[in-house]
Amino acid sequence: MKRILMIDDDLSFLKIYSEILKGSGYDTVTAYGGPEALELLEEEYFDIVITDVAMPEMNGIEVLKRIKGEYPSTLVMMLTGEGSISGAVEAMELGAYTYLIKPLEIDQLLLNIKRALEYLELNSENQQLKSRISSLGHEGRLIGSSAPIAELREQIMKTAPTNANVLITGESGTGKEIIADLLHENGLNKGGPMIKVNCAALAESVLESEIFGHEKGAFTGALAAKPGRFELARGGTLFLDEIGELSLKLQSKLLRVLQEKEFERVGGTKTIKVDFRLIAATNRELSKEVEKGTFREDLYYRINVVPLVSPPLRERTEDIPVLLEHYLEIYCKELKKAPVKVTEQAMEILKKYHWKGNVRELKNLTERLVVFSDGRDINAEMLPEEIRGQGNWSQDFRQMDFQEAKRYFEKEYLSYMLKKNQWNISVTAEEIKIARKNLQLKIKQLNIRKDTKK
Numbered sequence: 513m514k515r516i517l518m519i520d521d522d523l524s525f526l527k528i529y530s531e532i533l534k535g536s537g538y539d540t541v542t543a544y545g546g547p548e549a550l551e552l553l554e555e556e557y558f559d560i561v562i563t564d565v566a567m568p569e570m571n572g573i574e575v576l577k578r579i580k581g582e583y584p585s586t587l588v589m590m591l592t593g594e595g596s597i598s599g600a601v602e603a604m605e606l607g608a609y610t611y612l613i614k615p616l617e618i619d620q621l622l623l624n625i626k627r628a629l630e631y632l633e634l635n636s637e638n639q640q641l642k643s644r645i646s647s648l649g650h651e652g653r654l655i656g657s658s659a660p661i662a663e664l665r666e667q668i669m670k671t672a673p674t675n676a677n678v679l680i681t682g683e684s685g686t687g688k689e690i691i692a693d694l695l696h697e698n699g700l701n702k703g704g705p706m707i708k709v710n711c712a713a714l715a716e717s718v719l720e721s722e723i724f725g726h727e728k729g730a731f732t733g734a735l736a737a738k739p740g741r742f743e744l745a746r747g748g749t750l751f752l753d754e755i756g757e758l759s760l761k762l763q764s765k766l767l768r769v770l771q772e773k774e775f776e777r778v779g780g781t782k783t784i785k786v787d788f789r790l791i792a793a794t795n796r797e798l799s800k801e802v803e804k805g806t807f808r809e810d811l812y813y814r815i816n817v818v819p820l821v822s823p824p825l826r827e828r829t830e831d832i833p834v835l836l837e838h839y840l841e842i843y844c845k846e847l848k849k850a851p852v853k854v855t856e857q858a859m860e861i862l863k864k865y866h867w868k869g870n871v872r873e874l875k876n877l878t879e880r881l882v883v884f885s886d887g888r889d890i891n892a893e894m895l896p897e898e899i900r901g902q903g904n905w906s907q908d909f910r911q912m913d914f915q916e917a918k919r920y921f922e923k924e925y926l927s928y929m930l931k932k933n934q935w936n937i938s939v940t941a942e943e944i945k946i947a948r949k950n951l952q953l954k955i956k957q958l959n960i961r962k963d964t965k966k
């Protein structure tokens with residue numbers, strides 16, 4: 513239900529008109545003057561504020577300025593007497609949606625509210641389209657047709673309209689932020705804001721005042737009160753990236769917000785109500801952090817209502833060509849270069865690479881390759897040494913312990929040599945200087961077969 517706040521110093525006016533609005537299906541709250549209205553605004557979200565201009569304690573223009581500064585997505589309508597049109601014009605310049613002249617005609621009021629709500633709806637659709645277009649044009653959406661990505665896409669679409677809290681886990685650069693955007697855009701709160709916070713980017717105290725907001729004078733430098741991200745996310749989605757980096761203190765404060773849907777700003781005593789969907793992401797294994805005692809178990813269960821896993825690129829190598837093609841096209845256009853392709857040999861190497869930085873690494877590499885390609889197709893020699901070197905192995909030995917790496921090397925090496933000698937065991941044993949019997953034993957121990965790669 514859409515929420516309206518009416519502000520006036522005339523109690524009987526407030527009573528009559530708020531009843532009319534309630535009767536027309538709007539959740540309507542009244543405030544007897546500016547200060548009371550600002551208190552209400554701190555605690556709750558309103559789609560529209562209708563305020564009188566001439567009020568003794570704080571006039572409507574002051575109220576408008578505060579609302580535009582702190583709650584920019586709320587629309588403000590001004591009510592003015594016939595004699596004070598100039599105030600109304602000033603209000604329009606300051607960002608009021610419209611002004612209405614008293615005595616108010618009920619039909620006119622209802623029509624204006626209807627139009628204002630349509631405007632809000634259009635505005636939010638527009639914002640979403642804009643962000644969709646910019647991310648399509650520049651960043652791309654969740655690209656890939658491999659089974660893990662197809663499954664993930666299905667999970668996102670099933671989860672999005674439930675409004676449940678989601679925890680996205682996955683290595684860095686696997687597209688966790690894109691997943692969060694998709695959840696929001698297809699969620700029940702899609703008309704509301706999508707507010708993002710990277711918990712790893714800020715020191716604890718700065719992060720605290722960023723999320724919770726602060727009151728004037730809460731700390732040195734807090735010259736004015738500032739709403740936090742919780743408040744900005746009202747009616748929308750809050751995306752807490754790198755949630756595993758939150759200190760235990762902030763974890764317990766966050767838990768309270770999720771349980772009770774209320775909190776106080778830093779340095780404040782007033783309790784503020786909020787309601788938003790939480791999407792959290794981490795590249796840590798939070799269950800392990802819980803075991804270690806560095807992440808609160810109760811918070812873990814609160815945020816992990818629906819777990820989504822963003823797969824690493826090396827587990828969906830069939831998506832590498834389409835991702836490369838996508839980023840090659842983008843960077844060739846952006847850098848004004850002729851379109852280039854990747855040779856088959858180079859593609860094979862790229863598919864075998866470990867991609868520790870996942871799609872982000874692939875994207876950055878593509879940009880570099882386009883810069884240095886000079887319009888030539890990307891061949892194996894143009895790839896950086898570390899990729900070429902590693903691409904010759906079918907797995908990344910840097911992830912293995914010594915015994916594993918030794919076994920892995922022996923298998924790769926013997927498979928290669930045997931293949932080279934058409935599986936002639938005597939010739940191979942002689943060439944690599946081991947006894948024939950030992951080679952046979954190794955083949956058995958390492959389970960090397962003719963169809964083993966290399």
Ligand SMILES: Nc1ncnc2c1ncn2[C@@H]1O[C@H](COP(=O)(O)OP(=O)(O)OP(=O)(O)O)[C@@H](O)[C@H]1O
Pocket residue numbers: 651652653654655656682683684685686687688689690691753794795822871872875
């Ligand atoms: N499947 C994908 N399709 C297209 N682009 C992708 C995909 N996955 C990631 N990207 C791109 O890779 C970059 C990194 O993605 P994103 O920031 O979403 O990763 P992340 O998992 O949130 O990383 P981090 O944990 O480091 O914050 C972005 O530019 C994003 O557009």
